[in-house]
Amino acid sequence: MIVTSLPRKYYSKWTEIDLSALEHNLKRLQNACQPASAQIMAVVKANAYGHNVSQIAPALFQQGITHYGVATLGEALHLKQLLPQAEHILILGALSVSQYRLALEEGFALMLHTLAHLPILEDLARAIGRPAEAHLKVDTGMGRVGILPTEMGAALDQLALTEWVNLRGICSHLATSDRPACPHIHRQIQIFNEVLSYARSHLREPEALIYHLANSDAVFQYPEAHYNLVRPGISLYGYGGAQGTGLKPVLALKAQITQLKDVPAGTALGYGRSFITARPSRIGVIALGYADGLNRLLSNQQEILVKGQRLPLVGRISMDQCTVDLTDLQQTIEVGETVTFIGQEGDETITAQDWADKIGTIPYEVLTGLGTRLPRWAAE
Ligand SMILES: Cc1ncc(COP(=O)(O)O)c(C=O)c1O
Incomplete structure (x- = not known):
């Protein structure tokens, strides 16, 4: 736990967090968003990238940010304490089956990384009487978590049969956004587009969903990856590979x-x-x-x-x-x-x-x- 209770004179080392730089970086991100209606999900995992989420998250909320991404259940619980009014807290990391119950009770949105977890979520959500809010993660080329694009048909069929799992979004993650002009990004975007067009033609209300792919670098460099939500982390704090973005370290x-x-x-x-x-x-x-x-x-x-x-x-x-x-x-x-x-x-x-x-x-x-x-x- 961070000791913040001692008077300043007792410290001989410290960090300084510049919330005006945070606001500046957020504006740069908002200006870069295409279409301008793309929402920002602020990624505040790992204690807001080491910056102290207790300062960062309320400051972002004051700037109108309602969607937040964290990595773990513990981070989500902490964030909810800080921002009980936050509209959407998405746990980006994979949860174990034992963590799902608490996550569902607390109303966090979850990543559905594997179809094997769908019946588990359905049963738990039914048992506690609160629907699960799930974002379907598709592995378009990161090679980490997520269903394969070829499993999209099965995923939508199975989701259509659930009563207690609401599909809130479809998303993926880029593997090489820090590499300028890397062809792999275009391939990932293309695969994601194919996944989305399949989903749009099979879902009853596709316009109600959130579609997201872009991290910081993609916000600035790949407007075609914005869809209706972007997930920047490092650029909020003033860093990122994108040249000429005018970000300020926080x-x-x-x-x-x-x-x-x-x-x-x-x-x-x-x-x-x-x-x-x-x-x-x-x-x-x-x-x-x-x-x-x-x-x-x-x-x-x-x-x-x-x-x-x-x-x-x-x-x-x-x-x-x-x-x-x-x-x-x-x-x-x-x-x-x-x-x-x-x-x-x-x-x-x-x-x-x-x-x-x-x-x-x-x-x-x-x-x-x-x-x-x-x-x-x-x-x-
Ligand atoms: C799933 C996911 N989305 C978004 C981000 C934010 O990425 P960045 O900090 O590069 O903007 C991360 C960070 O690792 C992530 O894991």
Whole structure:
């Protein structure tokens, strides 16, 4: 659980959540939606990609977002507590049979990933006297969960026979939206279109359903994948592969210098003695480590911002601490100075994408990996 109850003066590291950037990103997404009537389902799983769903979800709701996507039953329950008025909470992940009952009792919409679960849902929904709201997931080329397009006929036939499972939507997920001009996307869109045209000609009220395929990158790059709902996640938080989208990172990561020391040339810093000073050096110790999400692979690889200047992390990042080389700092500095690991100072910016590029991952992993002991404060 995130400790938010201590007064600010007791923290030496924290994140800042900029809700005006969130609003900005949402507007960019809304402007990109084709047709303009496509609704946005905000994906707020994994604690809103590490940003603190307790701040993010109410802010999105204030901006008129009524549809939310989460991954787990626990996330759905948390979100319902935060937003009892939310119209539609869809659990995107696959649920086990034992989780279905509570999900149905709570009125969450569910993904139907396999036809094997349909009779189970029907029986449970009948037993509790509340219809299941299901989105049929079709595997158009992700190779993960979902029925195969060839099972569409059987799915609609079986759904037509159920009394307690309402088909609310049909959806799929793109495998390569972060790759520019990847032909696989067009193939997935084509398969999804074929699935939908089959469904439309076999359903009694096809216009009542929600059809959704697009994640963030597809919202900006593939308008033909919008249908009547899109499911962006990472772009809400200011990231995504789409070039030129003008998104603003929502999260900044900051910490304070806890110790300053002047050391001679030849001094080894930290575990493994992975960095040895080549000159007399001024070193700053900072209480941020890999337990906070500062990936150990960034050791001797990444810069941070100190008084607006980019300076290198030196020595190995440990669980709770790291060290920065302040020798080239052009201004004076004292213990307690706040430095920026992710965020902006003056003209300089460091992003979660920069970290991700250095260590061969994606900003999703960087952001969701930020530790729970970092409080998420509203940016001033
Ligand atoms: C099913 C589903 N839809 C939408 C999203 C949002 O994707 P993105 O964060 O790339 O916008 C995800 C994220 O992983 C997902 O799993």
